[in-house]
Amino acid sequence: MPSPQFHSPETVEQASALLAANPQARVLAGGTDLIVQLRSRRIAPTAIVDIKRIAGMSGIRAADGGFAIGAATPCTALKDDKALAAAWPGVVEAANLIGSVQVRNRATMAGNLCNASPAADSVPALVAAGATVLIAGPSGQREVPAAEVTSGPGKNTLAHGEFVVEIRLPARPQGGGDAYLRSIPRTEMDIAVVGAGAALVLDASGTCTSARISIGAVAPTVLLVEAAGAALVGSKLDDAALERMAEAVRVAAKPIADKRGTVEYRIAMAGVLAKRVVEIARQRAEKA
Amino acid sequence: MNAPQDKASFKPAYDVVGTRPVRPDGVEKVTGKAIYGTDHVAAGMLHGAILRSPHPHARIRSIDTRKAEALPGVKAVVTGADFPSLASLEVSLGEGSGNIAAISRNCMAHEKVLYDGHAVAAVAATSAVIAEEAAALIEVEYEVLPHVLTIDEALAPGAPVLHEDMFTKGLPEKPAEPSNAALCFTVGRGEPDAAIAAAHTVVSGRYSALAVHQGYIEPHACVASYNADGQVQVWASSQGAFMIRTLCASILGISQADIRVTPLEIGGGFGGKTKVYLEPVAIVLSRKSGRPVRLAMSRADVFRASGPAPGVVADITVGADADGTITGVVMEFKMLSGANPGNDTHSGAMSALAHYNVANCRVTGWDVLCNTAATAAYRAPGAPQTIFPVECCIDEIAQKLGLDPIDIRLKNAARPGDVGIMGMPAGEIGYAECLEAAKAHPHYSAPLGPNQGRGIAGGTWGNYGGPSTATVNLGEDGSVLVTTGSPDIGGSRAAMAMMAAETLEIAYEQVRVTIADTSSIGFSMLTGGSRTTFATGKAVILACEEIIATLRARAAVMWSIDVSQTEWRGGAVHCLSGDKAGTSLTMGQIAAKAGFSGGPIAAEVALNAQGFLPGFGVHICDTEVDPETGHVSVTRYTVVQDVGTAIHPDYVEGQMQGGAAQGIGWALNEGYVYDKAGRMDNPGFLDYRMPVCSDLPMIDTVMVEKPNPAHPFGVKGVGEVPIVPPLGAVANAVSRAIGLRVHDLPLTPDRVYAAMQGKS
Amino acid sequence: MAQVHPLAPFAGQFFGGAQVLDVAASNLFALVDALDKLGPGFGEDAVLRAAFAVNGMMQTDWSAPLAPDAQVMVFPRVAGG
Numbered sequence A: 001m002p003s004p005q006f007h008s009p010e011t012v013e014q015a016s017a018l019l020a021a022n023p024q025a026r027v028l029a030g031g032t033d034l035i036v037q038l039r040s041r042r043i044a045p046t047a048i049v050d051i052k053r054i055a056g057m058s059g060i061r062a063a064d065g066g067f068a069i070g071a072a073t074p075c076t077a078l079k080d081d082k083a084l085a086a087a088w089p090g091v092v093e094a095a096n097l098i099g100s101v102q103v104r105n106r107a108t109m110a111g112n113l114c115n116a117s118p119a120a121d122s123v124p125a126l127v128a129a130g131a132t133v134l135i136a137g138p139s140g141q142r143e144v145p146a147a148e149v150t151s152g153p154g155k156n157t158l159a160h161g162e163f164v165v166e167i168r169l170p171a172r173p174q175g176g177g178d179a180y181l182r183s184i185p186r187t188e189m190d191i192a193v194v195g196a197g198a199a200l201v202l203d204a205s206g207t208c209t210s211a212r213i214s215i216g217a218v219a220p221t222v223l224l225v226e227a228a229g230a231a232l233v234g235s236k237l238d239d240a241a242l243e244r245m246a247e248a249v250r251v252a253a254k255p256i257a258d259k260r261g262t263v264e265y266r267i268a269m270a271g272v273l274a275k276r277v278v279e280i281a282r283q284r285a286e287k288a
Numbered sequence B: 001m002n003a004p005q006d007k008a009s010f011k012p013a014y015d016v017v018g019t020r021p022v023r024p025d026g027v028e029k030v031t032g033k034a035i036y037g038t039d040h041v042a043a044g045m046l047h048g049a050i051l052r053s054p055h056p057h058a059r060i061r062s063i064d065t066r067k068a069e070a071l072p073g074v075k076a077v078v079t080g081a082d083f084p085s086l087a088s089l090e091v092s093l094g095e096g097s098g099n100i101a102a103i104s105r106n107c108m109a110h111e112k113v114l115y116d117g118h119a120v121a122a123v124a125a126t127s128a129v130i131a132e133e134a135a136a137l138i139e140v141e142y143e144v145l146p147h148v149l150t151i152d153e154a155l156a157p158g159a160p161v162l163h164e165d166m167f168t169k170g171l172p173e174k175p176a177e178p179s180n181a182a183l184c185f186t187v188g189r190g191e192p193d194a195a196i197a198a199a200h201t202v203v204s205g206r207y208s209a210l211a212v213h214q215g216y217i218e219p220h221a222c223v224a225s226y227n228a229d230g231q232v233q234v235w236a237s238s239q240g241a242f243m244i245r246t247l248c249a250s251i252l253g254i255s256q257a258d259i260r261v262t263p264l265e266i267g268g269g270f271g272g273k274t275k276v277y278l279e280p281v282a283i284v285l286s287r288k289s290g291r292p293v294r295l296a297m298s299r300a301d302v303f304r305a306s307g308p309a310p311g312v313v314a315d316i317t318v319g320a321d322a323d324g325t326i327t328g329v330v331m332e333f334k335m336l337s338g339a340n341p342g343n344d345t346h347s348g349a350m351s352a353l354a355h356y357n358v359a360n361c362r363v364t365g366w367d368v369l370c371n372t373a374a375t376a377a378y379r380a381p382g383a384p385q386t387i388f389p390v391e392c393c394i395d396e397i398a399q400k401l402g403l404d405p406i407d408i409r410l411k412n413a414a415r416p417g418d419v420g421i422m423g424m425p426a427g428e429i430g431y432a433e434c435l436e437a438a439k440a441h442p443h444y445s446a447p448l449g450p451n452q453g454r455g456i457a458g459g460t461w462g463n464y465g466g467p468s469t470a471t472v473n474l475g476e477d478g479s480v481l482v483t484t485g486s487p488d489i490g491g492s493r494a495a496m497a498m499m500a501a502e503t504l505e506i507a508y509e510q511v512r513v514t515i516a517d518t519s520s521i522g523f524s525m526l527t528g529g530s531r532t533t534f535a536t537g538k539a540v541i542l543a544c545e546e547i548i549a550t551l552r553a554r555a556a557v558m559w560s561i562d563v564s565q566t567e568w569r570g571g572a573v574h575c576l577s578g579d580k581a582g583t584s585l586t587m588g589q590i591a592a593k594a595g596f597s598g599g600p601i602a603a604e605v606a607l608n609a610q611g612f613l614p615g616f617g618v619h620i621c622d623t624e625v626d627p628e629t630g631h632v633s634v635t636r637y638t639v640v641q642d643v644g645t646a647i648h649p650d651y652v653e654g655q656m657q658g659g660a661a662q663g664i665g666w667a668l669n670e671g672y673v674y675d676k677a678g679r680m681d682n683p684g685f686l687d688y689r690m691p692v693c694s695d696l697p698m699i700d701t702v703m704v705e706k707p708n709p710a711h712p713f714g715v716k717g718v719g720e721v722p723i724v725p726p727l728g729a730v731a732n733a734v735s736r737a738i739g740l741r742v743h744d745l746p747l748t749p750d751r752v753y754a755a756m757q758g759k760s
Numbered sequence C: 001m002a003q004v005h006p007l008a009p010f011a012g013q014f015f016g017g018a019q020v021l022d023v024a025a026s027n028l029f030a031l032v033d034a035l036d037k038l039g040p041g042f043g044e045d046a047v048l049r050a051a052f053a054v055n056g057m058m059q060t061d062w063s064a065p066l067a068p069d070a071q072v073m074v075f076p077r078v079a080g081g
């Protein structure tokens, strides 16, 4: 097995051309999934395309009143951006649950998303927040909702030659708040047994006008549970509405049993975590 | 007796012993200069790789190595056929013994593979990448056999048998058929069944714990170099260079004088590095290639093919009087020892009740084999698994009788002079003092919050002494060089230097300690069994006493007086009579003139240390259980332990904290998980969940110092006891937090949640 | 005569389940020799697997003198971590 070729292109077009030229090529962002998979021989790419040298790929900028996060931006950098951390604390916290400080100094949200683990921590938060993803490829650029980037464990919907250049978050709505929580047996350095994200908008009276509830690690991909959000809209997040929301989450959850948890436990925890994230998001929305 | 508030009441005042100087190996370690297993480089060294079985149980039909051998850069390929075919031969390994054929076959399979990860072939090549690639080119044809992973599967009628020649030992009659039960062992006394039948209160249950790994940070690694004349050098990280020498010599039929093993620094062992896995293979690869060869395990290799401690299933019944006196215990436990007979059944049975006076008891242990990695010692091997059910039952009895959990233990605690289950009267043991100290500790009376529970558990381990060698040499300037053959795992260089300095009445910094290779010092048993500070320490102290005698004799000659007219004080010889009376000679002054008297000043002591004493501990654990999720957090933890005399208190406390952390991991989240195909499903730290820092509170320590009269400074072993109580302490705390008892470890969130659901 | 108390598995394996054996021996080497005559094979096994306690103290030095009325326990050796 010859070592893979290593490319560090400096433009989006070069990167896309390199990816298009070799179907075995892989994008390298932080490498915290890719290198591990390479070393354990789960994958054997013949070329690696490092996107970190591409201008503008690292960093956060204001865009359309919201935020554009370069695909190579490490998770710890998200915390340092005060505006982003104030607008989408749930997303920033989710990305900063990944691994350890050392891992987060490398790891990116785009890598978390494209790696397509059902348990990826930043993804439910991005989905709840209504993030979109800017994808570049041989035939130009397209923007898709974050929830549409993955199609199953380890599978993403990127076409040949395509890669993610940016994750976009809208401006924080008036009265908006978001949150993400995960259940792990330890307190850190663990993979979510269940994850839940919420993004709410409350009006001045405390009535919920919009709610997006997402769950991770309980289906082949992260799920946006529309029925759960619908159960909250129009309510003041009273116990009955919360229970209806939790029930919708439990119905939507279709987990497998594995070394990380049983089916029953995952379903039950999806409901518990959904209630807890809604409560945190509510507190944030009330302060907004 | 009260806990010793005042140390002076227990031990004399020392100058060095009991202080906390900087460890002599510290700078090298924190600056990254220390040479660990994979740091050693030999000139012309090749890199090895091992091909491991993907099947838990299979017959090897054939191995075709031609493609691997043809790969450029490959210098040697070996299989089981390159190892001597050994008859079943047992060798004594100091504390225990080992079957050499089984040990050899565990290093490299012959005929059959017995677990996922069992080595079947090895390669040496000019780079690690080529070696791995070559290993993948080796074609092994397997006849896959049905496998067994659990005790029930292993003992089921008609179960596939791992070793066709294994008949259960310890039964009244040799069984007609081979089976997976290697051993049955019973200890006991009195009339336990009658006592339980007559008891006021009886509790019983089936308890279980999973196999867990020692989890040392440094994976196994070594370099071996075989010379054309048959002389071999090995550099390895292990708990005992002499252990490696003994085993490699026996496995490969080499004279011990032809194998020189140099101990490298060791990044943790906890009992798991008391075995050989790689060294014989590296020697054979080096013999075949003619060049030094390095072999190193990956973390996945470590999990799949080394270690773990056996899992256990135990059925226990305990009877007690109304006042909490335990009147009878019957326990039958089964240890799941993996691919070869284990070592934990005897120790588990003998430890289970060693901290209590129980007039009527019967403890029966079974050693059961299955298709998982052959188990290895892990801190107090066997004791955590058997003391856990005992401590849970005592807690349950206390609850039923409305007794304080420490008081009930005090009522039954073994004290000096009490005759234990093995028929031996206890020596100067300190279990009762530990219980008193725990009771007096502020932790024990601190208020608990909602969803919190406090658990108590005690435990013990026998410790060890045995053979050790130490030499002490003086430099011409009078500085002191101590040499031992005991690898330093927990700060023993510092402890040796301190005991030497205390004996010689000099400063700690004047003493330096070296750990020598097997050709440069006499035999020492491995660093294990909590023996090193006790046994090797004793050798160091006696060697220093010989040095003092030599120095006095030399000074007496220089002063032309009788040696009885000299005195050793403050690191110098003082003249008591003659015209030099009142003057003194320092070590440096005498050493500088050594060439004019009897030559170099040196002493060697080789001994077989007797008089070791068991250690005892009591742990207090607070847990908080999330009622909605079943998550258990340990909110406060205190370790109380009878440590004899703490030579270097930091390292004693470090042992107590480390053992507790490992025991908490065993109780909460650790455990081997296998998939349906019999492959380990969590061979990495992500899914094999040892506690991380944020999982643990500060672990508070209380050292109860009750000296051992058989050691000059009162040392008892301290390294193993602290892993024993946590399983029971955590389980008892959780049961008090949630109001019901979970009998099976680990107490993972889903298991605790399911138990709480079952109750409501 | 030293009083020897063999425990499991030695009692059953070599001494027909005897609880106490009276043996004349000046040290543990002599005692093991004498026991080997009573239970052939014990000597070899003892080197590998047996631990001895003399008058309540673990004794791994077989050359230490044995008092005429010594109480000797024989049980399996265990290894630590």
Ligand SMILES: Cc1cc2nc3c(=O)[nH]c(=O)nc-3n(C[C@H](O)[C@H](O)[C@H](O)COP(=O)(O)OP(=O)(O)OC[C@H]3O[C@@H](n4cnc5c(N)ncnc54)[C@H](O)[C@@H]3O)c2cc1C
Pocket: A026, A027, A028, A029, A030, A031, A032, A033, A034, A035, A036, A051, A071, A097, A098, A099, A100, A103, A106, A107, A108, A109, A110, A111, A112, A113, A114, A115, A119, A120, A121, A122, A158, A162, A163, A164, A165, A189, A190, A191, A192
């Ligand atoms: C010790 C450890 C702990 C971890 N803990 C967690 C955890 O708690 N939670 C969690 O969710 N994950 C965890 N992970 C996984 C990993 O860190 C995250 O998934 C991380 O976000 C991946 O980002 P990365 O930049 O390192 O991706 P990389 O490894 O560089 O890439 C991951 C995959 O995505 C592809 N890719 C990367 N960027 C792009 C792009 N811009 N366009 C198209 N494809 C792309 C790569 O080709 C690769 O297939 C852990 C990993 C380790 C090693």
